[in-house]
Amino acid sequence: MRRLRIVVAFVSVVLRGVVRDRTALFFMVALPVAIIVIIGATFGGVQRLDVGVVTHDRGVVATALVDTLRSAKGVRVHTYANLESMRRAVRRNAIAAGIDLPPGLDLQTAGSGVIQLPFVTNRATSGSFPARNIVDDALGRVGARIAAARLAVTATGVSFPDALGAAGTVARRSPGVAVATRDVGSGRTTTLSRFSLTAPQNLVLFVFISAAASSAAIVRMRRAGLLRRSLASPVSAGMLTLGVAAGWFAIAVAQSLIIIGVGALVFGVDWGDPLGAAVLVAVYAFVGAGVGLLTGALARDPDRVGAIAPVVGIVLGALGGCMIPLEFFPPTMRAIAHAVPQYWAVTAWQRLVFNGDGLAGIAAPVAVLVVFAAGFLTLATVALRRDVMQA
């Protein structure tokens, strides 16, 4: 009970210090949320797709294609008078892609030849690939009706426009083919938010940076003699170290919960299995506490810690896959990444968030994180004890 009271006293005093430090609050809360929003909005995917169409006439094929595109979910169709104006729109990123429907399309489709339609897009943009899929899908749907109309023209001698109209009517009235899907295992069944890619990576990145940077406070505590004075109380060096570590553990947990809460409530991030996420947050918070304690025990100048720790955190975070997905790493870098705790934390979050794994699925990376945490905390305890218990 007394040990718990001492730990609570340290946690309370550390958290109060952080809450009153606006710089620390900025790095703990504001910056991670801002980065999640910026990166999520930039790379996290597309919600609405703008597609262009150049319609030189209002024939039945062109009308059918435009209607099919307009009926696609999340697609907004812009019409242009000529191909050049549509190209300009693509260059300005006003639309993700566009298709040119040439004059006399009905006549061309009535024949048996292959028709080529100019498709304009900028492959460097994130909407290019989805737009191509949307247009392909629309052409496939209308193409099926064209094939049916051609057959009707050959078999019955009706006009192509009438046959195409009839094919469209039949297509709308025909019951679709029911496709049933069944997920097996623990695979994810829900669509991920666009922020789901970046939020876990930023949690891993910023918890580490905050823990390391805020360790400047431990250096100040050492230099001011606060830890030595605490040791003059009926408190052992072990309890003292435990109390300070608990304070930094609390900071890491608080920051993780803030990022998880904001991510879930504001940006719709699904963090996966709650038990797995809770264990991962706790273990990674121990890693953060160990890093903070070790840095605070070894460093001499708190200002240098505040300046250098974020840079080191960013470099290790990049190495661990917090900025570029690990899948993009070349084999050598991927092998090196195993040496940093961020790699294992990002891997565990990927399994929780993308694969829908549970606690069992993240057991291996969590075990490695436990080893990291134990190592950091052990070294920190030795260093802090040596520092405090000398005259």
Next chain:
Amino acid sequence: MDDPLLRCENLVRRYRDRVAVAGVGFDIARGEVYGLLGPNGAGKTTTISMVAGILRPDAGSILVEGLPVTTGAGPAKQLIGLVPQDIALYPDLSAVENLQFFGRLQNLDGSRLQQRIDAVLEVVGLADRAHDRIDDYSGGMKRRANIAVGLLHQPHLLILDEPTVGVDPQSRNQILESIETLGGEGLSVLYTTHYMEEAERLCDRVGIIDAGKIVAEGTRRELVALVGAHDRVHVSVSGDAAALAARCRTIAGVIEVHQTDSRLEIVSDDAGRVLAPVVEAADVEGVAVTGVDVREPDLEAVFLHLTGKALRD
């Protein structure tokens, strides 16, 4: 000393090859203010750290109220209050919040803790600024808050490590008065300082430490006697100074008399005892005394005599 509050015996502490404390031993009685004086690097801080339970001695023992002082969570630490030389307070927190934190480390809680916080803030004169952040305090106020933490749990022994460094005269006087009051109330104090006049004012006994050893110990007068220093009475006269000098040499307690023109320097073990007979002798000789200046040897002289005048880093 029978039944001392603090007993340190043969304390030894080494840092690798360097011996910082080499067999220090001293006692402090209940209600006694004991000054530990020494040049930089003499072993004061190491000795204090061992007495406070921060540092484990390589040899020797420390007992407070008969309980051994250890670096663990033993009960002896509850009898000791430490006021370090540094302002060991959380600057972002108020005085009350700092006291709450350190109070909890001392097993205080609830209304008992609040009572003690109120009491110590009153003692150090910070009751009206209790909820201000330490960062917003002046240097003197920080020093007083630093002392308040040491007094919070009502220790039997208060260790004060140069508590008046860098404070204004008013705060310094307030701090010294507080210590005098606490000493008068029965609190034992282990006091280190570089200000000899503080030690003379506060300390019942003084131990002078150098090169890790106590080189002298006692009351101011005992230390003065130890180094052979004497009081000197300077008398300015109008009249036959030589006749007065001759008569003064016959006064009991006078060791020697030096005469220069109309000035006499009378050397004595106790200036207070010889002053009246000197004035009477002047009256008998028909010499008018125009001025008297009594100079007692101070601790500084003793300190320099024992530790030398060479600069220490």
